[in-house]
Every structure is written in structure tokens, then in C-alpha cells.
Amino acid sequence: EPEVTQTPSHQVTQMGQEVILRCVPISNHLYFYWYRQILGQKVEFLVSFYNNEISEKSEIFDDQFSVERPDGSNFTLKIRSTKLEDSAMYFCASSEAGGVAQYFGPGTRLTVL
Amino acid sequence: GESVGLHLPTLSVQEGDNSIINCAYSNSASDYFIWYKQESGKGPQFIIDIRSNMDKRQGQRVTVLLNKTVKHLSLQIAATQPGDSAVYFCAENINTGNQFYFGTGTSLTVIP
Numbered sequence: 001e002p003e004v005t006q007t008p009s010h011q012v013t014q015m016g017q018e019v020i021l022r023c024v025p026i027s028n029h030l031y032f033y034w035y036r037q038i039l040g041q042k043v044e045f046l047v048s049f050y051n052n053e054i055s056e057k058s059e060i061f062d063d064q065f066s067v068e069r070p071d072g073s074n075f076t077l078k079i080r081s082t083k084l085e086d087s088a089m090y091f092c093a094s095s096e097a098g099g100v101a102q103y104f105g106p107g108t109r110l111t112v113l
Numbered sequence: 114g115e116s117v118g119l120h121l122p123t124l125s126v127q128e129g130d131n132s133i134i135n136c137a138y139s140n141s142a143s144d145y146f147i148w149y150k151q152e153s154g155k156g157p158q159f160i161i162d163i164r165s166n167m168d169k170r171q172g173q174r175v176t177v178l179l180n181k182t183v184k185h186l187s188l189q190i191a192a193t194q195p196g197d198s199a200v201y202f203c204a205e206n207i208n209t210g211n212q213f214y215f216g217t218g219t220s221l222t223v224i225p
Binding site: 004006031033041042043044045048050055056058091098099100101102103104105106107 | 147149154155157158159162202204208209210211213214215217218
């Protein structure tokens with residue numbers, strides 16, 4: 001069964017450093033998403049991406065964040081100048097279309113020291 | 114922001130019993146709902162979905178009920194098994210938008 005994959009599973013970085021989180025969505029899906037989950041809290045939407053551009057983003061997704069689909073399979077989330085409060089699980093998801101079931105990857109645990 | 118909440122943060126059931134997990138939502142414009150299961154250290158796993166033109170949908174051992182009048186959603190798990198132990202989230206979507214709004218989750222523990 002096809003699934004979303006993410007790398008790395010755990011990323012530790014120093015405050016102020018840049019990180020890139022990587023995702024490989026399900027191959028026939030056209031919509032891609034990033035969510036985050038701070039420990040013990042809700043899963044929160046960050047951004048959606050379709051047709052090589054951002055289609056929707058939340059208030060959390062400020063200028064510190066960017067997304068890219070550098071090739072036909074990868075989807076990345078870049079966080080510039082990480083802050084302590086960026087520590088969270090970051091989940092990538094994909095779907096065949098908008099407004100239908102989204103399938104999540106296993107997540108990347110980001111720890112900012 | 115949108116509000117999706119769960120009535121109970123924890124639920125313990127005996128193996129073999131049925132489980133019912135509840136969810137309240139506040140936006141009457143929400144028209145699509147998904148139940149996700151999240152095991153420790155893993156991502157949310159799709160269980161079952163329902164659109165607002167339905168009030169019930171069944172899957173394998175799971176049933177989702179939607180009451181739009183009171184904006185309430187429930188997940189019923191039949192013959193609960195130890196492998197069902199996880200946190201369960203309801204998530205809502207509005208007008209085929211891109212984002213899902215997640216509730217805080219209910220932790221289900223199955224007692225052998």
C-alpha cells in the first residue's frame with residue numbers, strides 16, 4: 001500500500017540554524033501539506049501546496065517557513081533561523097484532490113536547542 | 114480559529130467491548146469529517162470519513178455517526194482490541210478547503 005514517507009525521523013538543531021524537512025508524498029497525489037504537532041497539543045495546519053504553488057497557509061506559516069517541490073517526488077519544508085518554539089513533530093500529508101482524505105507520513109521530530 | 118473539541122480526553126475499555134469516542138465541532142459550515150488514529154511516535158492514520166450529506170458510515174469494525182443538528186460526531190469501534198489503543202482525532206474540513214482542523218484527541222486504552 002502506498003504511503004507518505006519522511007526524512008529524517010528526528011532532527012536536532014541549534015537555535016538560529018536552518019533545517020530542511022523532507023517528504024515523499026504518495027505518487028499519484030496532487031496536493032501536499034505540512035502540519036505540525038507540538039507535544040501534547042493538536043495537529044495544526046501549516047500549508048498546502050498544489051500545482052507548484054502554495055494554495056493555502058495558516059498564521060503559523062510566516063516568512064520563516066518555505067516549501068518547495070524540487071523534483072517530481074520530493075516535497076520539502078524549510079525553516080530558517082529556527083526558534084525554540086519550533087520544536088514539534090512535523091507531518092507531511094498528501095491527497096488526490098482538495099477536500100478529500102489526506103494521508104499522513106510518520107513525521108519528523110524537530111528539536112531546537 | 115475553528116474549534117473542534119473532544120468530550121473526553123481518556124477512555125479505557127475492556128478488550129472485546131465496544132468503544133465510543135465523541136467529538137463536537139463548532140462550525141456549521143464544516144461538511145467533511147475524518148477520524149484519525151495516532152499511535153505513539155507515528156503519524157495520524159486515516160480510519161474513516163463522512164460527508165455532511167450522510168449521517169452514518171460503516172467500515173470494518175468502525176462506524177462514524179454524524180449529527181449535524183447538534184454538531185456532533187462519534188466513532189464507534191466494535192469488539193475493541195489491544196491494537197486499537199491509540200489517540201483518536203476527529204478532523205473537519207470546510208467547503209473542500211485544503212486544511213483540516215483537528216481536535217485535541219481522545220486517548221483510548223484497551224485493557225486485556
